Amino acid sequence: xxxxxxxxxxxxxxxxxxxxxxxxxxxxxxxxxxxxxxxxxxxxxxxxxxxxxxxxxxxxxxxxxxxxxxxxxxxxxxxxxxxxxxxxxxxxxxxxxxxxxxxxxxxxxxxxxxxxxxxxxxxxxxxxxxxxxxxxxxxxxxxxxxxxxxxxxxxxxxxxxxxxxxxxxxxxxxxxxxxxxxxxxxxxxxxxxxxxxx
Numbered sequence: 001x002x003x004x005x006x007x008x009x010x011x012x013x014x015x016x017x018x019x020x021x022x023x024x025x026x027x028x029x030x031x032x033x034x035x036x037x038x039x040x041x042x043x044x045x046x047x048x049x050x051x052x053x054x055x056x057x058x059x060x061x062x063x064x065x066x067x068x069x070x071x072x073x074x075x076x077x078x079x080x081x082x083x084x085x086x087x088x089x090x091x092x093x094x095x096x097x098x099x100x101x102x103x104x105x106x107x108x109x110x111x112x113x114x115x116x117x118x119x120x121x122x123x124x125x126x127x128x129x130x131x132x133x134x135x136x137x138x139x140x141x142x143x144x145x146x147x148x149x150x151x152x153x154x155x156x157x158x159x160x161x162x163x164x165x166x167x168x169x170x171x172x173x174x175x176x177x178x179x180x181x182x183x184x185x186x187x188x189x190x191x192x193x194x195x196x197x198x
Contacts, residue, residue, distance in 0.1 A: 001082055001109060003055045006102045007041065009109035010051060010080055011192065014043060021045065026184045027191045032130045037069030044179045046172075048128060049117070050074035055102070056082035060089050067093065072124040075171070076117040096120055125167045128174035129158040136177050137161060 007027070014025055022045070029042040041051040050070050054060065070077045071094070078098040081089050090099060098117025103110050129137070137157040138149050144164050149157060162170045178184070 001056050001102065001104045003040075003053050003058065005104075005109045006053050006055055006080055006082070006111075009102065009111050010041060010053070010100075013111055014041075015192070018043075018045065022179065024179045024184060024188055025191075026188050028187075029184075031069050031073050031127070033127055034072055035065060035069040037066050039070065039074070042074075044175060046175065047075040048073070048171075048175060048178070049076040049078065051078045051080055054079065054081040054085050054089055056084040058082075058085065060085055060092065063089060063092050067097075071120065071122040073127040075120050075123050077120060078117050080111065094122075123171075125171040125174065126158055126162060128171055128178065129161060131181070132158075132174055132177050140173055 011025060018025075024044045026042045026044070027040065029039045031037050031039065039050045040053045043049040043051065050073065052063075052066055052070065054063070067077075076098065077094075077096070078100060079089055079093060080100040080102055082102050086099075086101060093099070096118040097115075098113065099115040101112045101114050103112075132140075134154050134157070137154065141149055141157060141161060141164070144161075146160065146164070152160070161173065165173060
């Protein structure tokens with residue numbers, strides 16, 4: 001049972017669960033601030049959820065670093081893990097992370113939600129604004145009545161947005177942009193097509 005087997009099962013499960021609901025499921029998303037990591041599958045609905053995949057062919061050598069990268073960025077985090085690593089990996093996770101077990105079956109990988117993910121107490125909405133361009137930030141701040149933005153740096157505009165909107169609405173503003181990013185929509189479509197062909 002390889003990473004690709006688990007990924008196919010996970011994408012299928014999430015796409016079925018969310019059918020008809022606005023969402024975007026993007027593979028291999030780089031976290032830009034903090035600890036640099038790559039989120040295996042990022043699900044964007046009205047919140048951002050991250051899924052880290054560990055197959056029986058993997059190790060947990062990088063998991064603690066990956067946890068540090070995920071923690072400030074996602075509102076919900078999930079580990080999808082094979083039986084060989086499950087006990088060790090679980091011992092490293094914060095209590096709010098969700099856990100899905102992945103086991104081989106006759107019709108492919110079986111997934112079972114072992115522990116439901118809870119709200120992330122370490123979430124920092126500024127992290128999501130790193131996926132808003134200068135143009136995105138300028139447009140939103142102008143809607144809020146801000147002027148003379150050309151002299152501000154992108155980072156200054158991120159913190160100004162947080163100051164004006166507060167954490168919840170800042171996250172919502174970023175999510176609206178993230179869910180409609182053309183490059184991510186195309187990347188998500190390619191991933192789904194690749195799995196359907198396989």
